[in-house]
Amino acid sequence: MDIKELFAKQEEMKQKNLNAKNEKESEITKVMTFYIGDQVYGIEIPSVIEIIGVPHITVVPGIPYYIKGIINVRSKVVPVIDMRSRFGKEEKEYTDRTNTIIIEEAGVSVGVIVDEVIGVIPVFQKNIANSPDRIGVNDNKFIKYLLEMPDGIKLVLDVAKLIYDGDMYLVEE
Amino acid sequence: MAKVEPGMEAMVDVYIFETTALLEQLDEILLRTEKANEFTEEDINEIFRIMHTVKGSSAMMGFENLQVLAHKGEDMFFIIRENPEKMTDVGFVYDLVFQMSDLFKAEIDMIQNDDDYEPTDFSDMLAKLEKGAKMLKGELDGINEAESASAAAPAADDTASAAAAAAPDCTTVRVFFEDGCKMENIRAFMLINNVKESVDDVEIVSYIPEDIESNQDSANVIIDNGFILSFRAPDVKAVLSAIESSLNVESYEVIDANAQKAEEAEQAAAEAAPIQQETAAAGSPAAPSAPAPAAPKPAEKPKAESKAPAASSGGGKQSLISVNLQKLDQLHDIVGEIITTESMVISNPELEGLRLESFTKSARELRKLTADLQDTVMSIRMVPLTGPFQKMNRIVRDMKVKLNKDVELVIEGDTTEVDKSIVDNLNDPLMHLVRNCMDHGIENTAEQRIAAGKPAKGTIKLSAMSSSGEVIITISDDGQGIDTEKVIAKAERNGLLMKPASEYSEREIQNMILLPGFSTNDVVTEYSGRGVGMDVVKSNLSKMGGSLTVESKKGEGTAFIIKIPLTLAIVDGMEIMVGDAEFTVPISVIKESFIVKRDQILNDTKRGEMIMIRGVCYPMLRLNEKFGLYSEVNDIEDGIVLLIESENRGICLFADKLIGEQQVVVKPFPKYLSQYDIKGQGLSGCTIMGDGSISLIIDVNNLIGSH
Numbered sequence: 001m002d003i004k005e006l007f008a009k010q011e012e013m014k015q016k017n018l019n020a021k022n023e024k025e026s027e028i029t030k031v032m033t034f035y036i037g038d039q040v041y042g043i044e045i046p047s048v049i050e051i052i053g054v055p056h057i058t059v060v061p062g063i064p065y066y067i068k069g070i071i072n073v074r075s076k077v078v079p080v081i082d083m084r085s086r087f088g089k090e091e092k093e094y095t096d097r098t099n100t101i102i103i104e105e106a107g108v109s110v111g112v113i114v115d116e117v118i119g120v121i122p123v124f125q126k127n128i129a130n131s132p133d134r135i136g137v138n139d140n141k142f143i144k145y146l147l148e149m150p151d152g153i154k155l156v157l158d159v160a161k162l163i164y165d166g167d168m169y170l171v172e173e
Numbered sequence: 174m175a176k177v178e179p180g181m182e183a184m185v186d187v188y189i190f191e192t193t194a195l196l197e198q199l200d201e202i203l204l205r206t207e208k209a210n211e212f213t214e215e216d217i218n219e220i221f222r223i224m225h226t227v228k229g230s231s232a233m234m235g236f237e238n239l240q241v242l243a244h245k246g247e248d249m250f251f252i253i254r255e256n257p258e259k260m261t262d263v264g265f266v267y268d269l270v271f272q273m274s275d276l277f278k279a280e281i282d283m284i285q286n287d288d289d290y291e292p293t294d295f296s297d298m299l300a301k302l303e304k305g306a307k308m309l310k311g312e313l314d315g316i317n318e319a320e321s322a323s324a325a326a327p328a329a330d331d332t333a334s335a336a337a338a339a340a341p342d343c344t345t346v347r348v349f350f351e352d353g354c355k356m357e358n359i360r361a362f363m364l365i366n367n368v369k370e371s372v373d374d375v376e377i378v379s380y381i382p383e384d385i386e387s388n389q390d391s392a393n394v395i396i397d398n399g400f401i402l403s404f405r406a407p408d409v410k411a412v413l414s415a416i417e418s419s420l421n422v423e424s425y426e427v428i429d430a431n432a433q434k435a436e437e438a439e440q441a442a443a444e445a446a447p448i449q450q451e452t453a454a455a456g457s458p459a460a461p462s463a464p465a466p467a468a469p470k471p472a473e474k475p476k477a478e479s480k481a482p483a484a485s486s487g488g489g490k491q492s493l494i495s496v497n498l499q500k501l502d503q504l505h506d507i508v509g510e511i512i513t514t515e516s517m518v519i520s521n522p523e524l525e526g527l528r529l530e531s532f533t534k535s536a537r538e539l540r541k542l543t544a545d546l547q548d549t550v551m552s553i554r555m556v557p558l559t560g561p562f563q564k565m566n567r568i569v570r571d572m573k574v575k576l577n578k579d580v581e582l583v584i585e586g587d588t589t590e591v592d593k594s595i596v597d598n599l600n601d602p603l604m605h606l607v608r609n610c611m612d613h614g615i616e617n618t619a620e621q622r623i624a625a626g627k628p629a630k631g632t633i634k635l636s637a638m639s640s641s642g643e644v645i646i647t648i649s650d651d652g653q654g655i656d657t658e659k660v661i662a663k664a665e666r667n668g669l670l671m672k673p674a675s676e677y678s679e680r681e682i683q684n685m686i687l688l689p690g691f692s693t694n695d696v697v698t699e700y701s702g703r704g705v706g707m708d709v710v711k712s713n714l715s716k717m718g719g720s721l722t723v724e725s726k727k728g729e730g731t732a733f734i735i736k737i738p739l740t741l742a743i744v745d746g747m748e749i750m751v752g753d754a755e756f757t758v759p760i761s762v763i764k765e766s767f768i769v770k771r772d773q774i775l776n777d778t779k780r781g782e783m784i785m786i787r788g789v790c791y792p793m794l795r796l797n798e799k800f801g802l803y804s805e806v807n808d809i810e811d812g813i814v815l816l817i818e819s820e821n822r823g824i825c826l827f828a829d830k831l832i833g834e835q836q837v838v839v840k841p842f843p844k845y846l847s848q849y850d851i852k853g854q855g856l857s858g859c860t861i862m863g864d865g866s867i868s869l870i871i872d873v874n875n876l877i878g879s880h
Contacts, residue, residue, distance in 0.1 A: 062854040075510035
């Protein structure tokens with residue numbers, strides 16, 4: 001093999017590696033993080049409509065215990081889900097740190113009550129770990145992917161599953 | 174909707190809308206003329222115009238079967254139109270045309286609703302119509318044999334002079350239509366009409382082929398040889414320009430020397446469109462052997478669209494536009510939100526205690542305007558009951574013939590306005606009830622009526638009136654009334670009795686006919702007697718929040734009384750508190766509210782608490798227990814009791830306190846919750862109150878049902 005050819009090949013490999021690195025480091029999305037208990041969870045920013053405190057919740061009969069009722073978000077009636085009880089954790093009294101995150105997927109809005117919103121972090125390809133089964137808890141089916149960040153693992157929730165897969169599928173009107 | 178070419182969906186919508194309107198108009202005219210037993214010239218022209226428009230637009234949309242059907246109908250009226258004074262007995266025409274219009278409506282319904290729509294074969298009806306046309310012609314034959322040869326062709330007296338090109342002051346033109354525009358014979362006919370309409374004093378001398386109206390094959394002749402038209406007019410140029418501007422005309426040439434002058438004048442105009450003359454000179458355009466592709470070219474769309482509305486408005490100005498109902502709903506929602514937001518701003522707690530004179534003034538102004546806005550938006554959705562009421566004319570007319578009963582339909586108060594969504598759902602219930610009156614109510618023979626001291630002609634009255642947020646529609650007949658003995662016997666046979674027959678009151682018995690599986694007519698007829706219907710009517714009405722009751726006197730007649738709310742979107746409600754939750758109870762179901770003493774309560778081990786009011790025992794439902802709410806008010810003497818009644822069932826609700834009466838905008842529960850049965854819990858929706866809190870609206874029927 002010609003030395004020139006070898007050289008070119010080496011150069012090509014270098015370029016490839018560089019590209020791959022860039023790809024790993026390019027920002028994919030942003031995730032809003034929050035606590036539910038001690039664990040940090042996240043929801044991708046495009047699904048988040050707004051964050052409010054816990055407004056007065058109107059109790060509606062005949063719905064599962066984890067749906068706390070309905071609230072009025074700027075003249076829109078939105079159901080709220082308590083994430084602690086949705087994930088089978090012990091319920092806690094709401095404080096002024098408790099937040100309701102209004103999320104939307106395909107025109108359906110839902111409020112999720114979380115312990116505390118932390119902030120927004122950028123997500124790179126290299127942070128994403130695709131092995132949700134290593135968390136052996138019952139919030140498994142709502143996890144889209146894991147984020148391995150320097151300050152710990154964050155679980156990013158799958159909003160579509162959260163909204164459309166309660167325990168049954170949403171009946172289309 | 175039926176599959177059409179991409180981009181044509183909107184056109185199909187317009188087509189369906191217009192054709193339906195035209196057919197309704199047709200029915201109306203037919204009913205009127207049949208009653209008056211005479212066709213005025215205006216009526217005939219109107220019918221003819223309707224048929225013609227329907228035919229034209231069906232052809233444009235490529236619904237060939239409909240177009241042929243309309244064509245045959247048109248043929249028939251053509252004969253009538255040409256010889257109006259000779260029409261003595263045209264009774265059979267009505268039946269034929271009504272049948273045709275029904276087929277049309279059914280077909281259009283299919284086009285609208287069937288995804289895989291297949292054109293229906295109308296050959297039966299076509300044959301009938303053809304026969305009808307022949308009968309009409311035959312009638313004419315006796316009177317005027319000379320015309321029989323081509324009764325369908327206008328100006329038929331001039332058959333011999335078809336070659337009138339040679340006539341001295343005549344102008345003859347040869348017209349070619351656009352390639353593949355289909356229905357060349359119809360286009361030719363429209364061309365003639367267009368010329369007649371747009372130019373005064375024009376006399377159509379003749380045209381070749383002559384049988385464009387009756388012969389489908391003439392289309393091919395026109396494709397091959399062009400359409401040759403001879404006319405006589407003082408202003409030849411005007412006629413030529415009318416021809417030029419007619420729909421789908423590709424080119425024309427003047428083939429008569431006498432019109433040379435006009436042609437010269439035309440030359441100037443023709444320079445603007447040189448292609449026309451060229452094509453004409455090149456001879457006949459290449460003709461498609463079979464009549465045509467399935468859909469018209471997109472280029473024709475604007476023409477078709479602009480033409481049809483102009484035709485349907487009959488030249489008069491239209492001050493109406495059609496709006497998508499969804500947009501109205503949206504508007505309605507937004508207005509509801511504005512009103513809620515407004516009270517949030519105006520009664521904001523942060524403003525409390527401040528002296529805000531100009532703010533208060535502006536706020537008052539705003540409140541007045543938003544109230545006006547709300548009223549206007551509400552009134553947009555309100556439509557008169559005229560539509561569904563007028564449709565009943567047709568049903569009475571048809572059944573009159575079939576059942577051989579002489580009945581008159583009297584309509585009163587059809588201008589009463591109701592929410593659009595309610596009007597749309599009223600057709601079926603009304604139809605069932607009117608049929609019921611026709612079939613069961615009115616006596617079978619005139620002799621029976623006369624024997625009972627009643628006029629031979631029966632009367633069915635359809636009346637509407639609005640009273641305090643409700644519309645009351647009454648369908649009554651002066652027939653035989655409900656035979657309570659027969660009813661109870663039948664109910665017993667069908668196992669519908671819940672207690673001994675002797676314990677039923679007259680009213681209860683009468684209302685039995687509304688039960689599922691009940692029909693007193695021993696013979697099942699085309700119209701009723703299958704025992705479905707009345708209960709369906711009742712359930713349809715209760716879906717709309719309405720009710721149905723029967724009042725009847727044996728020998729004097731029966732009345733069905735429908736009560737429906739004016740609108741579904743706004744409810745007059747009573748606000749009540751249970752714990753810290755607010756509920757809205759529709760005022761229409763509240764009979765009374767009162768405070769009870771402990772000793773008025775009866776305790777039944779099986780059915781829980783009961784209360785006796787004026788001799789009737791009502792179950793007591795504590796709302797806090799029912800909805801699992803915490804409330805400090807548990808002593809029956811501290812709270813308030815509401816007696817509510819719906820569909821003749823009553824229940825007492827126990828709440829903490831009354832807040833007051835309020836009009837609320839009904840909102841459905843969020844979509845996410847539709848997987849759970851909230852309605853079954855006795856809640857129909859929710860509403861946002863002025864202070865931003867949410868109040869749940871109680872659905873009384875379900876609440877009583879679930880108890």
